[in-house]
Amino acid sequence: MAQSIQVNLQSLMTQALTVTIVAATTACGGALPPPTTADARAASVRWPGTSVEQLQSGRRAYLEQCGKCHSLKSETAVPKEVWEETVNRMRTKNGAKLTDEEVADIARYLFAISSR
Numbered sequence: 832m833a834q835s836i837q838v839n840l841q842s843l844m845t846q847a848l849t850v851t852i853v854a855a856t857t858a859c860g861g862a863l864p865p866p867t868t869a870d871a872r873a874a875s876v877r878w879p880g881t882s883v884e885q886l887q888s889g890r891r892a893y894l895e896q897c898g899k900c901h902s903l904k905s906e907t908a909v910p911k912e913v914w915e916e917t918v919n920r921m922r923t924k925n926g927a928k929l930t931d932e933e934v935a936d937i938a939r940y941l942f943a944i945s946s947r
């Protein structure tokens with residue numbers, strides 16, 4: 832009895848560790864891919880004429896600004912249509928110090944890569 836509880840506890844801890852490792856890996860900035868021309872096309876559906884360079888600025892700003900209060904969120908954290916208002920909310924409600932340009936670039940980048 833005591834032994835089986837110990838085994839269960841151990842497997843639970845292993846599971847918890849696995850979840851932590853997976854979360855840490857997906858939250859890692861390195862997991863967020865550099866933008867491609869296909870991403871620029873995807874973003875252009877919503878923001879016509881979006882360039883790869885703009886998406887690169889968005890990725891840079893994202894890596895610099897979005898891990899300050901919590902871990903970097905993955906592009907799948909919210910539905911792609913909701914990224915713009917989420918990024919805006921970080922500034923208006925949560926106090927993230929972002930320029931208009933950074934908000935726009937980050938929203939485009941996250942929208943684009945979550946369209947993949």
Ligand code: HEC
Pocket residue numbers: 893896897898899900901904908909917918920921924925926927928929937
């Ligand atoms: C000044 C601190 C701060 C910064 C900087 C910040 N956040 Fe947040 N973020 C919060 C707080 C507080 C919450 C929880 C409350 C909420 O959801 O609004 C949160 C929650 C979130 C959530 C979960 C929201 C949901 O609906 O599930 C996402 C996704 C997110 N942040 C993305 C970002 C992104 C992207 C950036 C960069 C533009 C960013 N955050 C920068 C404070 C911050």
